[in-house]
Amino acid sequence: MGTVRTRAGRAAVAGMAALATIGLLAGCTSDGDEGEGDVVDQGTTSDENAEEGDTVVIGWSGPEADHGWLGAINSGALAAAESFGDVELRQAEGTNDASQQIAAVEQFINEGVDAIVLLPTDGAALTEVAIQAMEAGIPVINVDREFSSTFASRVTILGDNYGMGVSAGTYICEELEGQSDAVVAEIAGIDSLPLTQDRSQGFADALEDCGLEVSARVAADFTVAGGEAAASQLLSANPEIDAIWNHDDDQGVGVMAAIEAAGRDEFFLVGGAGSVNMMERIEADDSVIKATVIYPSTQAADGIALARLVAQEKTMSDLVTPSVPYRIVLDAPVVTKDNVEEFIDLAFES
Template identity: 25%
Template sequence: MKKNKTILIAFSILMSLLLAACGSGGETSGDGNGESTGDSGQKVIGVSISNLDEFLTYMQDAMKEEAANYPDFEFIFSDAQNDSTQQMAQVENFISRNVDAIIVNPVDTTSAVDIVNMVNDAGIPIIIANRTFDGVDQATAFVGSESIQSGLLQMEEVAKLLNNEGNIAIMDGELGHEAQIMRTEGNKQIIEEHDGLEVVLQGTAKFDRSEGMRLMENWLNSGTEIDAVVANNDEMALGAILALEAVGKLDDVIVAGIDATPAALEAMKEGKLDVTVFQDAKGQGATSVKVAVQAANGEDVEDAMIPYELVTPENVEEYEAKY
């Protein structure tokens, strides 16, 4: 009986440990390598990323690389998996741990306001990374890029390639996201400057490649003449390329994206993607960590704006070397 009881207790302990691991929400803790140091004298910075798509994965990798430069700090990384409720819970967890600073890449603009207010009420510095929103000025600092600039650069180049005449299809990202709103606004500002350019189709593909492919297929089936597809990000542009290739129409349509991810740069080298705009994932990630460390140390910090840069087949190799 004693032997059976001992086995039962050991099994219960094992199950408790497994359940605790499953409920961690993708959280890693430590010096940026997922290894906890266990040094209670360290300052702690919590990081919540909205979701680990290609661009944000590069941004988080840059954060971890920069975090390794601060051995006196422990960094806790969490993936919200595009769930605002989960992100709120992660930030609440950081607050309960009494961390010294928090970096948040927001899932959406509504919950972001509540998160900033909650962290401010706790007296903890909060750095917003990559995605801005109305009310971001209440955060300790914002690190990112001016979204409208990318839309302007992107559409200016498309207009040039079309000789200022043609039918434009705009692929929106997740509706309501600041990047979707402002990138499209930049596109339309340029379009309105040219009488020969017209938006004939517009729809959301949610920043997703498969959604971009599906939307492009629907547009092709509609029979509407399209001279250029202008997408809010590279993933959707790559999806549009897949659909156009499948029906042999890629050579007839200009395709433009934003972010200049490695996959997009490869597509450009292959002659499939005509335009993209470099958003510096590494610069945003590393700078977010630097600013958070300064804030955690009680230093005054300011917003850090990192400019977008136009990428074309002529300079694509320069940007490929950045990865």
């Protein structure tokens, strides 16, 4: 569906304008002594944000945790809620059925929760019920899979799928510098998903920038079995490869099994998402995998923290603008043996 304008949506936009006006007025007002006093009102401080406030009831709903990354998403949401003494979490059963998830959100609305954190099994399918929540005065924090209306959420927090492809391609370009005839292969996830398409586009764009291209490509399904089957097909069809990017470390378990079964080691492998399994192999530096690109499994945990701030009318203390941003896109850094210690504590188990 296209962008839907609602009374709640117009009110949200008006609220943003009011905040901007307040910020501008604060910035333009002084007592005549330049350089003295605060330039702007930065909203709540980090100390104020950490203080317990009124209890916030947050409804959390996500897909079924049928692989490692989604399992980490769910456990991260629970851990974040437990870390706040003023948060009561109501968790819906994980499901890959959009109708069941819609019913869960409707129940949250009926219960009058203070905020909803939602990783939709299908962003378009959950858009209308998210708008209903917003119209009921319940802020929705949209995680990972975007709704099809800007008025369906108060905050959208995303991983950077296109950026993952760019990061993987840039790393491979650096490692293959000067090898204009290098054979670069790609093992994608589910091709019908926009996130897979974004990852592949970012990868192709980064390779093009250094004069390379994807020579061979197969798609899997984010599962171990799918990764093994896709990698076996790729290796059989391509006797010589210089580098492979595998989109997902969960399916990477199967990819590595296929590589080891084939006895191939003439190339290096870059993973995706950032599992602890792959980071440990990167750290050991005794196999073809040399790097992985982070797709944060902390998004739902961040969503819980932001839902608390919004419900308590607090702000992000490190921003000058006294608000919580409406859209946050997280980074997609490359993890290698040189920096793996910085990331492994936040990695998920495949």
